[in-house]
Amino acid sequence: MEIQDTKSTLEVTPRNNDKIKKIWKTAGILLALTVAEFIMAFTMDRGILLYVLFILLTVWKAKYIMMEFMHLGDEAKPLFYSIIVPLIFLVWLLIALAKEGTDIFLMRW
Amino acid sequence: MSAHSTAIGVSSKRGVWGGGNEPLKASYGKLMMWFFLLSDIFTFAAFLISYLAIRVSYPAYAGPADTFVGSNEYWPVPELVFEAVPFLHGIHAPLVFVGIMTFILISSSVTMVLAVEAGHRNDRNDVVKWMLWTMLGGITFLACQAWEWSHFIHGTDAGSVLTYINSLNREVTETVFGANLVVNEYGPAAFAQLFFFITGFHGFHVTIGVVLLFLAFYQAAVGVYDRRGHYEMIEKIGLYWHFVDLVWVFVFTLFYLI
Numbered sequence: 476m477e478i479q480d481t482k483s484t485l486e487v488t489p490r491n492n493d494k495i496k497k498i499w500k501t502a503g504i505l506l507a508l509t510v511a512e513f514i515m516a517f518t519m520d521r522g523i524l525l526y527v528l529f530i531l532l533t534v535w536k537a538k539y540i541m542m543e544f545m546h547l548g549d550e551a552k553p554l555f556y557s558i559i560v561p562l563i564f565l566v567w568l569l570i571a572l573a574k575e576g577t578d579i580f581l582m583r584w
Numbered sequence: 585m586s587a588h589s590t591a592i593g594v595s596s597k598r599g600v601w602g603g604g605n606e607p608l609k610a611s612y613g614k615l616m617m618w619f620f621l622l623s624d625i626f627t628f629a630a631f632l633i634s635y636l637a638i639r640v641s642y643p644a645y646a647g648p649a650d651t652f653v654g655s656n657e658y659w660p661v662p663e664l665v666f667e668a669v670p671f672l673h674g675i676h677a678p679l680v681f682v683g684i685m686t687f688i689l690i691s692s693s694v695t696m697v698l699a700v701e702a703g704h705r706n707d708r709n710d711v712v713k714w715m716l717w718t719m720l721g722g723i724t725f726l727a728c729q730a731w732e733w734s735h736f737i738h739g740t741d742a743g744s745v746l747t748y749i750n751s752l753n754r755e756v757t758e759t760v761f762g763a764n765l766v767v768n769e770y771g772p773a774a775f776a777q778l779f780f781f782i783t784g785f786h787g788f789h790v791t792i793g794v795v796l797l798f799l800a801f802y803q804a805a806v807g808v809y810d811r812r813g814h815y816e817m818i819e820k821i822g823l824y825w826h827f828v829d830l831v832w833v834f835v836f837t838l839f840y841l842i
Contacts (some may be wrong), residue, residue, distance in 0.1 A: 487708075
């Protein structure tokens with residue numbers, strides 16, 4: 476068998492420290508938001524307010540992961556919207572099933 | 585858009601409807617990965633929203649935390665269920681272990697994005713290094729989840745006394761330890777069912793992700809992507825891996841915090 480030349484023919488560009496710094500900054504933000512959630516879980520009373528805050532923080536984290544890590548913000552606008560717009564349907568699912576759940580609760584107890 | 589069209593003998597002036605355009609400016613593989621992830625978002629969202637609906641159909645545990653006992657009459661408080669840490673038997677450490685798991689998965693997402701960044705620069709050594717770290721993160725997360733499951737299934741020392749209908753369709757009252765799909769010591773049967781189903785489905789995704797990471801790691805290391813001329817595969821697998829992290833962020837909030 477012929478030994479393949481595994482030496483790269485591609486040109487390697489040097490590290491762009493600004494980009495790498497931005498990645499670590501995003502990581503720091505994600506970590507800070509998670510720590511904030513932890514502190515809230517132990518210091519705040521359970522209730523609607525806490526749950527809404529949790530969900531808002533989670534969506535905020537999701538935004539960072541999608542925009543910074545998955546680079547969705549850098550894609551062409553039609554691609555961006557074809558991923559984001561269908562998620563509107565989930566809003567309805569959430570409203571419908573939350574109502575369903577509370578109604579079952581009222582019937583059972 | 586069509587200025588760099590590669591089709592032979594096609595005029596670049598043929599306009600938007602003439603074909604050969606790339607309105608989304610992304611390769612086929614990347615587009616299909618995005619649309620697969622969109623469909624997977626719907627699957628996970630359906631699971632998690634169903635979890636929320638079933639959860640609000642049960643009363644929540646309202647009493648003080650130190651007198652909590654598991655019962656199938658009300659939904660348990662997660663920080664009183666998930667409070668064990670490996671090697672620290674009997675120590676009440678609410679949410680500590682799941683916090684470590686979250687940290688591991690977020691870290692492996694960071695190393696993945698560093699691998700993608702190295703791929704853009706055609707830097708094979710950096711790609712290989714960061715892919716290896718990402719893979720290690722994924723495997724560690726899976727190991728943690730295996731422990732978490734095994735603890736959840738075997739249960740606490742004390743267990744809980746529950747009245748329930750067993751698999752032989754008889755009503756029994758007995759001390760229950762751990763969890764299965766019929767009964768569990770923490771809360772209503774649906775609690776453990778949803779836990780197994782949703783974290784299991786997520787863990788399955790992580791497992792597939794680790795396999796993909798390994799393939800990409802291997803191919804990068806032996807120079808397949810150098811010969812191919814680009815490192816786009818790292819980017820596509822990166823999208824999948826970040827998605828796994830994204831889902832975990834929601835699982836974490838809904839299962840362990842709320």
